[in-house]
Amino acid sequence: MAASAQLVIGIDGGASNTVAVLADARTGATLGRGEGGPSNIQATGVESALRELNAAVVEAFKAAGRHREPVAAAALGLAGVDRAEGLEVIRGWADLVQLADKITIANDATLLFAAGTPEGWGLAVIAGTGSIAFTLDARGNDARAGGWGYLMGDEGSAFRIGLLGLRAACRAADNIGERTTLLPTYLKALGSDDPREFIPAVYRGKWDKAAIAALAPLVLTAATSGDATATAIFEQEARELALTAAGAVAAGGLSRENVPVALAGGLIRESEMFRNRFLHELRGCGVSPGPVGLVDDPVVGGVVLARRLLVQ
Structure with missing residues (x-):
């Protein structure tokens, strides 16, 4: 396998910080972990969010002792990308920096279903600095409530x-x-x-x-x-x-x-x-x-x- 085909990246970006993990594609074992600042494009602006996303990826490769290169696949769970223009901004950045051959971009709650439910579906609730709730059914249909931000909502945060x-x-x-x-x-x-x-x-x-x-x-x-x-x-x-x-x-x-x-x-x-x-x-x-x-x-x-x- 080519070096890039041996690697995947997971990215979690929110209102407080951004985390990128470079992992072995076969086993899922973490090879390097990098962190950056907030990457919610609605809260911090596009330029700042993309800068922090990039910083987290750079640090993950550095921690793994590897030169940065495109990986086989990347999954980004990011707060603030629910609207189409947000997705396009992130996809444009991923293409520009040649992040991965295959890529999926969705709200950060999608990561919770993969990490916290037995079959990858159910109810996901985030209550940190802000709050939001998502559902995902077994067919991949999603819904949400909350997530209006600290001026209009964030109840239970x-x-x-x-x-x-x-x-x-x-x-x-x-x-x-x-x-x-x-x-x-x-x-x-x-x-x-x-x-x-x-x-x-x-x-x-x-x-x-x-x-x-x-x-x-x-x-x-x-x-x-x-x-x-x-x-x-x-x-x-x-x-x-x-x-x-x-x-x-x-x-x-x-x-x-x-x-x-x-x-x-x-x-x-x-x-x-x-x-x-x-x-x-x-x-x-x-x-x-x-x-x-x-x-x-x-x-x-x-x-x-x-x-x-x-x-x-």
Whole structure:
């Protein structure tokens, strides 16, 4: 076999970072792993997204100790490519850099089905900085709900929970509503004893979207300790994420019984409490989850999909 025919690449690109894995086409074994910054073309712009995609591929080859060359197949799961123009932009880049002989490009959730469900179909839910739910049936038909971004949606995401906690802290600072430990907790995180310092932190960029999302564990910890305000936020957002997931199931026409579920994103993977509450609320929405897979590394699904291209 030519060198390129021995290799495949899986790429997972989202709002936080981009990961590329160079793997052996025969075995799927990882040969090199590279990382770049965000590659969601809707959030960061085309130029920046393509630069980070390229950087991740370059680093994967470097980590494998190989010169960059076209590979046999590549599977890209990228946030922000649901519209036709997004797909064309990425395909144009892949052709320009001669990424692979065979290529598939889809939303990053497609990687979750390959990596987190027994037969490659079911319900995939991402709850990290943002949130979205997808379904894929056994015939390859897909549907989605959520994914509207932090201004219009992202219910059940780390950003949403962190933001609602911040709002609650501000109201508490004004002596409005219930007292909550979120006020002193957020002030400690900021390194200040003045609630008015929240204003420059947020509006001048110290607490950007990622930083606010990173505050979500503080809300969950406060809920665990019995804080009523934090508990209400936690329960509300788990419910909202379940509603989003149930909406995707309805849109995709999947059976509501014994649905395989793949879960990804730092919030839902790392917080067992939030994950269990979400699954409880999902049942309350009339969707009975079957096997539940936690996807620690979605890019593994990219390697699986790339290898499948070689036998099609």
